[in-house]
Amino acid sequence: MFARSAARSLVTPARQFSSSAARQSKVTVLGAGGGIGQPLSLLLKLNPYVTELSLYDIRGAPGVAADVSHVDTKSEVHGYPADKLDQALDGTDVVVIPAGVPRKPGMTRDDLFNTNASIVRDLATAIARVSPKAKVLVISNPVNSTVPIVSAVFEKAGVYDPAHIFGVTTLDVVRAQRFLAGVAGTDPKDTPVTVVGGHSGATIVPLLSQTPHGKGVTGEVYKKLVHRIQFGGDEVVQAKDGAGSATLSMAYAGARFTGDLLRAINGEKGVVTPTFVKSPLFADQGIDFFSSNVELGPNGVAKIHPLGQLSKEEEELLAACLPELKKNIEKGKKFVQQS
Numbered sequence: 001m002f003a004r005s006a007a008r009s010l011v012t013p014a015r016q017f018s019s020s021a022a023r024q025s026k027v028t029v030l031g032a033g034g035g036i037g038q039p040l041s042l043l044l045k046l047n048p049y050v051t052e053l054s055l056y057d058i059r060g061a062p063g064v065a066a067d068v069s070h071v072d073t074k075s076e077v078h079g080y081p082a083d084k085l086d087q088a089l090d091g092t093d094v095v096v097i098p099a100g101v102p103r104k105p106g107m108t109r110d111d112l113f114n115t116n117a118s119i120v121r122d123l124a125t126a127i128a129r130v131s132p133k134a135k136v137l138v139i140s141n142p143v144n145s146t147v148p149i150v151s152a153v154f155e156k157a158g159v160y161d162p163a164h165i166f167g168v169t170t171l172d173v174v175r176a177q178r179f180l181a182g183v184a185g186t187d188p189k190d191t192p193v194t195v196v197g198g199h200s201g202a203t204i205v206p207l208l209s210q211t212p213h214g215k216g217v218t219g220e221v222y223k224k225l226v227h228r229i230q231f232g233g234d235e236v237v238q239a240k241d242g243a244g245s246a247t248l249s250m251a252y253a254g255a256r257f258t259g260d261l262l263r264a265i266n267g268e269k270g271v272v273t274p275t276f277v278k279s280p281l282f283a284d285q286g287i288d289f290f291s292s293n294v295e296l297g298p299n300g301v302a303k304i305h306p307l308g309q310l311s312k313e314e315e316e317l318l319a320a321c322l323p324e325l326k327k328n329i330e331k332g333k334k335f336v337q338q339s
């Protein structure tokens with residue numbers, strides 16, 4: 001199941017679903033001119049399930065669209081400037097949002113809230129009005145708060161379907177697979193890891209005990225590996241030294257998740273991947289958004305899987321995750337209530 005989600009599936013539909021049989025899918029990228037938006041747009045141009053690619057940004061989207069449109073795949077590409085958001089969204093099936101500011105060294109993702117919350121709220125308001133049935137994939141940080149913001153905006157507009165709104169946590173899965181493979185001496189594609197919780201520091205909980213190659217990792221090596229998965233984003237922020245955060249690996253992860261969803265929309269069964277969604281798993285503790293393995297289907301979320309058996313260490317990681325996640329979710333909801 002996870003091997004199918006690997007790099008190959010970015011551009012190749014599963015064999016039984018030929019691209020000629022695929023339905024028409026308009027995919028819109030909001031923030032297409034940015035560090036993530038540009039390579040993400042390129043990767044989506046390579047996906048045969050995408051028939052129309054709509055690129056929007058407050059700066060530079062027509063240029064990115066002109067450039068990407070020369071790639072020799074079938075999809076049509078259109079770029080929209082700042083005052084053409086409604087046209088960019090019109091009739092779209094899927095909206096991917098990497099709009100907003102990235103971190104600089106020393107910042108947490110929550111430090112981005114003041115700028116990104118209103119960007120995401122305003123974009124969500126437009127989506128709810130123009131394309132209320134679209135699936136919305138939120139990349140903008142802090143994801144733990146921006147997904148509740150999009151959901152609350154849709155709720156306020158009376159068009160909320162929890163099956164349609166996703167926080168993209170795929171980069172945590174990608175990192176976990178890559179870093180565990182480094183420790184275990186395996187190929188990342190044969191080293192699946194489920195990562196649950198949210199998308200920031202201690203809220204990122206890798207379930208290494210559930211993977212054949214991960215369960216043997218113990219002691220200091222385990223601690224270092226978990227830390228690296230939880231704080232992999234900081235590695236990139238520090239290395240970029242003020243020039244932003246992960247863009248290329250995030251574009252890959254965003255294209256991979258969008259590809260998974262498009263395969264499921266086109267009828268492929270058994271597409272399961274972690275994503276941050278409205279979830280019943282910890283709702284009794286007041287935490288109603290959570291990332292766990294989710295089966296995707298034509299309507300978006302088809303089934304939310306339980307966490308399964310956790311090791312003692314994972315129980316501890318989860319205990320540290322939940323209170324922080326709760327605060328982040330509440331902050332997002334409150335922001336929309338007060339808007």
Ligand code: NAD
Pocket residue numbers: 030031032033034035036037056057058059098099100101102103112116119123138139140141142143168169170171172199244245246247250
């Ligand atoms: P960037 O600054 O390079 O690009 C952001 C783009 O958003 C810019 O082109 C900007 O013009 C555009 N933008 C700003 N306001 C907009 C609006 N109202 N409408 C449309 N576009 C708008 O930043 P980046 O490196 O691409 O990162 C974007 C976001 O993604 C950040 O918040 C970052 O923290 C987040 N991110 C998330 C993950 C994840 O795993 N979910 C990973 C990496 C980065």
Ligand code: LMR
Pocket residue numbers: 102103109141171232233234236237245246
């Ligand atoms: C990441 O995990 O790389 C992103 O959330 C960007 C960041 O701020 O670290």
